[in-house]
Amino acid sequence: MAPAFRALFPYLLRYRRQFGLGLACVVVTTAVSLTSPWVLRYAIDDLKAGVTREKLAVYASLLLGIALVSGVFRFLMRQILVGASRHLEYDLRNDFFAHLERLPLAYFQAHRTGDLMSRATNDLNAVRMMIGPAVMYTTNTGIVFVVALILMLSIDARLTLIALIPLPFVSISVSLFGRAIHRRFERIQAQLSDLSAIAQEALSGVRVVRAYRQEAAELSRFQRANDEYVERNRKLVLLQGFFYPSMALFLGLGALLVLWLGSQEVIRGRITLGQFVAFNSYLAMLSWPMIAFGWVTNLLQRGMASWKRMLQVLSTEPAITDAGATDRLATAASIQGGIEFRNLTFSYPTGSTPALEGVSLRIDPGQTVALVGATGSGKSTLISLLPRLHEPPAGTVFIDGVDVREIPLAVLRGAIGFVPQEPFLFSDTIGENIAFGLRANGAASDSMTLRQAQGGSERSRGTSISGSSRAPSSDDGRAIERAASVARLDKDLPSFPKGYESMVGERGITLSGGQKQRTALARAIVIEPRILILDDALSSVDTYTEEEILSRLRGVMRERTSIIVSHRISTVRDADQILVFGDGRIVERGCHEELIAQDGTYAALYRKQLLEEELATLS
Amino acid sequence: MHEEEVLGKAYDARLMRRLLGYLKPYWLQVVVALGAIIGYSSLQLVQPYLMKIVIDDYITVGSLDGLGRIALLFLLILLGSFGLEYVQTYVMQLTGQRVMSDLRAQIYQHLQRLDLRFYDRNPVGRLMTRVTTDVDALNDLFASGVVTVFGDVFTLAGIMIVLLVMDWRLALVAFSVLPIIVLVTQWFRRHVREWYRTVRILIARINAFLQENITGMATVQLFRREAVNFGRFDEIDREHRDANIASIFYYAVFYPAIEVVGALASALIIWFGGGWVMRGALTIGSLVAFLQYSQRFFRPISDLSEKFNVLQAAMASSERIFKLLDTPVAIQSPARHRPRRPADAGPSTGLRAGPSTLRPFDRLRVVASSVEGREPQGRPEPGRGTTGLRAGRIVFDHVWFSYGAESDHVLRDVSFTVEPGERVGIVGATGAGKTTLINLLLRFYDVSQGRIAIDDVDVRELDLEELRGLFSLVLQDVHLFSGTIASNIRLGNAGISDEDIRRAARAVHADQFIERMAQGYDSAVAERGATLSVGQKQLLSFARALAFDPRILVLDEATSSVDTETEHLIRDALHVLMAGRTSIAIAHRLSTIQDMDKILVLHKGELRESGTHQRLLAARGIYYRLYQLQYKDQEAPADTVIPSVR
């Protein structure tokens, strides 16, 4: 537990002032409220001796005053400590997300979305409970305990010792139960992650579920996980149900001894009746801290179990970083766009065979290169290594003669316009989706501080998930329109209810397949990258539109290095170089004419597509 | 304002009643727990009374004879308390878990029925929040709240009676502070609820944001949007924090306020009670006991005030949950056909496969052998697995459709017929409405005007399960689940054997890459199939469609990411496989559909041409031009290629 706790320490330190102040409030409120039995004791003793009305008034107002003062500090204590825990939660969640942003693609392929989400919310909640309430009650408990002990000692040391006889049992049971709670809660949280991942997948695959009538199957899958969750909770409850009352029991045993022996003391005259009553009420004072103690143990164990789960993510070192960066290519502008793959062999961590083997390839700045080849032959893998979505081995992938691993990620990725094979759009407006890369890290820094400044003052704004969308500046606006027209998205705009301002659903579900692809294309073009990569970017676009796009793209690609992956000869035939992939290797290379002359795979492909043409003209 | 208050209370009562309704199946457990807590509370009441006896009967008298019996009683009470509290905690916490599990299942089940329009509007992260986080927010209410509230109320009533019996005048003095408590509680409820609502909304937004950004992290990183998206996350996170901090104020005031009121009561008792003691109207023992009881009187009250906070939080999240549960399901089977709901099906494994899925198909076997070069061994009835009654004649009859009330019609007056066994291709520009046609056919959405009929029965009259059972659909957006290759082809349908899976994979030529994987068909597939190439994913979802042995195969760009050679092989395989069965294929690559029996050309939501490849070419319309384009040499396209609609 120690190293996990150490990782939490910086966060606690950040709010040391709040914690200090809050704890001071705990001390004050506890101390003040502890005086009320004292007042009560004097009141009772005085009553026996006979008092005046004035004295009664004093006692009554003292009681009230004590409650008021302790109430004020109790208020401050909650406000400050629970507030600090909320701040801490906010910091932790931000850091968690920021950390996720630094993790490489492979991490997200190996971890389920629902699981990560569960850690960022459910586990974080348990951590917060540990920090806020637990810290508060531990202190409170500790102080009440010490003070009550001192007060009890001041009345009668022997009686006090007697009352404390069951104490060792308490510590044994805490450490025993604590460990078990930790283990069981960890398993509960893991199951909750599972549940959330199942829901996430089934809900995002809702169309498949419906089309294949898998509703009942999905429900039963969910139900199984749900039942398991209940079962794991049951195991914890079994423990907890035992643990909480056992605390009260230990204390009660102490009280019993006190009652038995204390009353004898009174009769023997060693203590007064008032003292006896007071002693008992001090002891009763311990009952709440005692229960709280059990509760705090529970919270702490849960919190630590969850914190460890969060740490599993937080302590994963990002595998793809700027660690190897040199200043040889320090700005995006300095990139010319020459690309070289040198005897590249690459395997996925989970793959049994290399996805790429001995690939060597030179692309001069401004050239257009086309990749063709069978499904699963490694085309997407090759291009994913350029922006370092996956990390290539050192000394294999170069841009302008510099190993990509030595180029700062921001520079590298800033120079590349990437259209992934499966476009991912965000639930935002079409305009914002196209302008996605225009609002990149550096470019948006001022607008971001602006947003942050607004964030504090203006509480609830639009309910759009990604926050408010600013109206694009006119420069951006023109760039967006240009890009949209290259991608022929302008044709579709009239059919959207609000033009560029129309919202697209999550992942762009409210767009047609071709519209999504073209939005992704416009998004890549708009940043005017040195290197343009199109991974089968027009597969869902009809031939007519494709033709239009290609002819417009030609203008765009003229000054840029471009890599185009496609299955259609018509798309690739004009490329400066065509590479034919087979099983992770380049099996043929050359320009269209050369490849036809070679009469290999490409020529066969060409004939096949040509054959269709001839068939058609026959008719 | 006042009216609103009243309304609020009635509303809360309704909400509460509905929540408590979930406890009904567990009434026995609740009764046991209640019994335990009442017993426990009674035992707690006895303790101070024992003290009074010790003081008045033993200490004041000065003799300790018989104290042993009291001590024994005390011990028994302790043990009894322990046992009862254990029973109460265990039973109630477990019941709480069960209730939440029921609620989760109910939400999940409702989500499985809600139509796709709902999913268009609601991000997955928000729905997940309803299923997990929002339900968990009810934990405190069910696990400790409900029953202990009864316990507290019982204690309260008990103490009130004891106080009244001991000394009714002092009791009235103590009770005089109660109206203040009511006022404070009202104030608290009014304010804190609003913040808790905000918190629920923000948690859903946090989840939605996380869901979206985690799934799209590669895009975020490629476009260097880490800082900007972080900024957006920060904004939501900050709002969430601030809403929570705002709510802290109210409950930070609330709890101490109740304590102060309690102290006020003590002060009053001392003032009046002390006076009466001085006048000899009260014994000291009684006053001491009374003071102690009165303190116990305020403990359940402050407990109740804590619970009240829990209750407010629970109400805020139950509002969200019930709103989801009350969302009507627009698209469902007509009443007389409606099958039993899956949850009613008892403890079945849920693999209630439709009739079409019970029989593994024989056709693929035939194809597989014919592809391998052998002669087909005869032809079993096509689609024999399905209901068998329906021939499967599909009619679109003047169909109009729009996705939203304010948006344009995506389909306009579309009419066509697909005869049983016909193979139909659909082409058209992107965004023309091809996928929408399929969405309507499978009743993911309902038509705005006109009707779609299968064998002259309106699809809205058909049982959904039966309707969808006629089809296998390869979606344009491939979706794979985490699991194995086999589980992705089979889904939840136990009727599909391993051999069927192999055959389906072979038919789409996915077998080569599958067999090259380390564990073959048992190889792990990541969420959304992230570790496969896009073409491979498409092949798998194609194999899935075939494994389900449909009457009608619907392909929406099913081979768009597959290489030409494989595509041709699949096409040939389908010829055999789907012979005699209906298939509908959407494709941009005309080669995929040119040998279809009928080709429909969709343009801007209207059906502009239909006929065979030859006929359409001869007509020299849109299709002809599309065709010319695809196979002519690269030139800048002429402006006039597609005539404008009007």
Ligand SMILES: Nc1ncnc2c1ncn2[C@@H]1O[C@H](COP(=O)(O)OP(=O)(O)OP(=O)(O)O)[C@@H](O)[C@H]1O
């Ligand atoms: N869920 C939806 N909500 C709102 N509008 C939608 C939705 N789905 C599609 N649309 C709109 O309806 C129109 C037709 O879309 P559809 O998906 O049917 O086109 P498509 O012919 O399949 O195109 P593609 O070839 O690009 O896949 C498009 O303009 C699209 O933006």
Ligand SMILES: Nc1ncnc2c1ncn2[C@@H]1O[C@H](COP(=O)(O)OP(=O)(O)OP(=O)(O)O)[C@@H](O)[C@H]1O
């Ligand atoms: N993240 C990954 N982890 C493990 N294996 C992977 C991963 N991504 C791809 N593969 C495997 O690597 C091989 C090459 O995949 P890649 O995506 O590069 O193919 P591709 O040529 O782009 O195919 P397609 O034309 O279908 O898009 C495939 O066998 C695929 O299953």
Ligand SMILES: [Mg+2]
């Ligand atoms: Mg690929």
Ligand SMILES: [Mg+2]
């Ligand atoms: Mg479509």
